[in-house]
Amino acid sequence: MNDLLSLSVRQLLTGLNERAFTSEVLTSACLERIHTLDGDLHAFLYPDTEGALAAARKADQRRADWRPGDTPLPPLLGLPIAVKDVLMVEGMPCTCGSKILEGFIAPYTATAVQRLLDAGVIIVGKTNTDEFAMGSSTENSAYGATRNPWNPTHVPGGSSGGSAAAVAARMVPVALGTDTGGSVRQPASFCGVSGIKPTYGRVSRYGLVAYGSSLDSVGVFARSVEDVALVFRHMAGEDPLDATSSDRPVPEYSTEPCADLEGIRIGVPQEYFTEGIQPAVAAAVREAIAQMESLGAEVTQISLSHTRYAVPVYYLLAPAEASANLARFDGVRYGPRETNESLHRLYDQTRGTRFGSEVKRRIMLGTYALSAGYYDAYYAQAQKVRTLIKSDFDAAFQQVDVIAAPVAPTTAFPFGQHSDDPLAMYLEDVFTLPANLAGIPGLAFPVGFDNAGLPIDLQLMAAPFAEQQLFEIARCYQTVTDWHQQQPMR
Amino acid sequence: MKLSRQEVEHIARLARLTLTEAEIVRYQEQLSDILDYAAMLQSVDTSGIAPVTSVLPPKASALRADQPGDTTPLSQLFNNAPDQQDDQFKVPPVMEQDA
Numbered sequence: 001m002n003d004l005l006s007l008s009v010r011q012l013l014t015g016l017n018e019r020a021f022t023s024e025v026l027t028s029a030c031l032e033r034i035h036t037l038d039g040d041l042h043a044f045l046y047p048d049t050e051g052a053l054a055a056a057r058k059a060d061q062r063r064a065d066w067r068p069g070d071t072p073l074p075p076l077l078g079l080p081i082a083v084k085d086v087l088m089v090e091g092m093p094c095t096c097g098s099k100i101l102e103g104f105i106a107p108y109t110a111t112a113v114q115r116l117l118d119a120g121v122i123i124v125g126k127t128n129t130d131e132f133a134m135g136s137s138t139e140n141s142a143y144g145a146t147r148n149p150w151n152p153t154h155v156p157g158g159s160s161g162g163s164a165a166a167v168a169a170r171m172v173p174v175a176l177g178t179d180t181g182g183s184v185r186q187p188a189s190f191c192g193v194s195g196i197k198p199t200y201g202r203v204s205r206y207g208l209v210a211y212g213s214s215l216d217s218v219g220v221f222a223r224s225v226e227d228v229a230l231v232f233r234h235m236a237g238e239d240p241l242d243a244t245s246s247d248r249p250v251p252e253y254s255t256e257p258c259a260d261l262e263g264i265r266i267g268v269p270q271e272y273f274t275e276g277i278q279p280a281v282a283a284a285v286r287e288a289i290a291q292m293e294s295l296g297a298e299v300t301q302i303s304l305s306h307t308r309y310a311v312p313v314y315y316l317l318a319p320a321e322a323s324a325n326l327a328r329f330d331g332v333r334y335g336p337r338e339t340n341e342s343l344h345r346l347y348d349q350t351r352g353t354r355f356g357s358e359v360k361r362r363i364m365l366g367t368y369a370l371s372a373g374y375y376d377a378y379y380a381q382a383q384k385v386r387t388l389i390k391s392d393f394d395a396a397f398q399q400v401d402v403i404a405a406p407v408a409p410t411t412a413f414p415f416g417q418h419s420d421d422p423l424a425m426y427l428e429d430v431f432t433l434p435a436n437l438a439g440i441p442g443l444a445f446p447v448g449f450d451n452a453g454l455p456i457d458l459q460l461m462a463a464p465f466a467e468q469q470l471f472e473i474a475r476c477y478q479t480v481t482d483w484h485q486q487q488p489m490r
Numbered sequence: 491m492k493l494s495r496q497e498v499e500h501i502a503r504l505a506r507l508t509l510t511e512a513e514i515v516r517y518q519e520q521l522s523d524i525l526d527y528a529a530m531l532q533s534v535d536t537s538g539i540a541p542v543t544s545v546l547p548p549k550a551s552a553l554r555a556d557q558p559g560d561t562t563p564l565s566q567l568f569n570n571a572p573d574q575q576d577d578q579f580k581v582p583p584v585m586e587q588d589a
Contacts, residue, residue, distance in 0.1 A: 107566045201546045243552045312528040332579050337572035340582050352508030360507055364517055367505040381531050383541030423523050439545030
């Protein structure tokens with residue numbers, strides 16, 4: 001039944017509603033594909049075969065029992081999805097890719113996930129991630145890296161690399177990720193799928209294990225932008241359990257195909273086409289922008305002059321927030337404990353032994369940036385420069401509706417390329433970090449391939465809460481292109 | 491500017507992390523590289539610029555009535571505890587502090 005796995009979300013929902021196939025058949029097809037491919041790809045940390053099949057049968061029963069006049073069935077009833085292993089699902093393991101949460105079973109469900117469960121989805125399992133979402137390749141997962149379905153010697157991107165790879169390999173039609181500095185958009189680009197990083201506050205973070213609280217967001221991967229929008233609309237909205245969730249009403253996120261881009265103003269920031277960029281990436285992105293222009297959009301050069309400061313600002317602020325957020329992992333309330341010798345040894349050894357090297361590096365960096373004598377020079381200054389980065393976007397959105405740019409300077413890199421040089425790895429994030437620092441939405445979608453056959457995404461950014469506009473423009477592009485329909489072999 | 495070994499050990503103590511000898515040496519290099527790179531921020535003129543504390547405007551509905559609601563059952567929370575006794579987390583004696 002592998003052909004089912006190539007259908008869009010709309011086709012799947014239609015098929016389920018018209019009884020062309022059952023959720024049990026569809027979910028089984030996903031699980032079979034996971035069992036066939038995941039020995040190589042390692043996109044999943046925990047597939048929930050039994051639970052998913054039971055939930056699918058329940059969804060089928062519910063659909064069979066439904067009669068005209070009953071309350072409408074949930075809109076996504078029977079649709080299988082995967083969830084990144086930093087979002088809690090009650091009763092399932094939640095390791096965050098870390099040995100410090102080995103064996104941890106989530107005691108409650110994240111709101112973003114719960115809303116989708118209420119909308120009828122089936123959770124087939126938890127996907128791999130860099131430890132605590134800190135990384136750009138999944139090489140920082142304590143349980144082993146995920147491989148890129150387009151070329152298994154290359155990384156899938158990160159930190160949500162498991163979810164991106166699972167969608168690209170057609171193990172699931174949809175997967176959830178999180179994006180603190182690019183962790184949805186960059187793996188979307190490396191795996192050639194579509195992914196949304198929403199406006200800060202658009203989706204509740206309750207039940208998401210916190211990394212950088214002023215930056216964290218929960219997003220969606222799928223093979224097309226329409227599929228992303230169909231699921232995203234059920235996840236967004238205010239949550240009394242997350243005080244940072246916005247009370248702005250959630251629009252329908254219309255998925256009507258649009259005929260052209262007349263009247264749309266697209267800005268192209270010169271700072272995103274610097275000399276470090278891989279020529280194939282710049283060419284594919286420029287070609288996609290030209291195509292949007294031929295669809296009627298007005299394209300203008302703009303400047304986001306503080307872009308080069310995004311890396312140092314982010315790599316001071318995110319680690320500072322992480323050093324506080326990860327203080328809770330101390331071997332007292334959850335996770336394994338290394339020693340009972342004394343309370344301080346308990347803390348020091350549990351954390352020192354069970355956190356991986358990137359997590360410890362960021363905790364150290366953040367602790368330093370917040371420590372007495374260095375706070376003003378590092379943390380406070382970074383917060384001020386963050387204001388300048390945000391002001392660049394505020395000014396740009398006076399001139400243009402959306403900003404089009406590369407997601408990452410390169411396509412998926414080979415394993416080990418940056419393993420001894422964390423700074424080089426951080427510099428790869430230069431084009432995704434600004435949207436997180438400014439709190440604006442970003443949508444990545446496929447626009448081409450490099451000579452080695454590795455996919456390339458473009459990212460569109462918009463003013464806060466303008467997700468609808470991103471979906472419409474990208475949807476328009478995807479109606480006249482087929483990059484998003486390309487699939488890795490097998 | 492290179493971080494001294496003492497500085498790395500001091501940060502590790504603040505962050506409550508045991509580091510191996512190899513880690514101390516490696517972090518001394520790597521953290522110094524990153525902080526050197528971050529030093530470019532010192533050259534940005536931020537006089538009169540307010541720091542970002544939140545990218546969202548404050549919302550009126552952030553406060554709610556203080557009413558008790560349902561909570562996750564304690565037993566479910568203690569399932570994840572490495573050591574417990576009588577619905578409490580069990581730790582070594584806290585009065586016998588070491589460094």
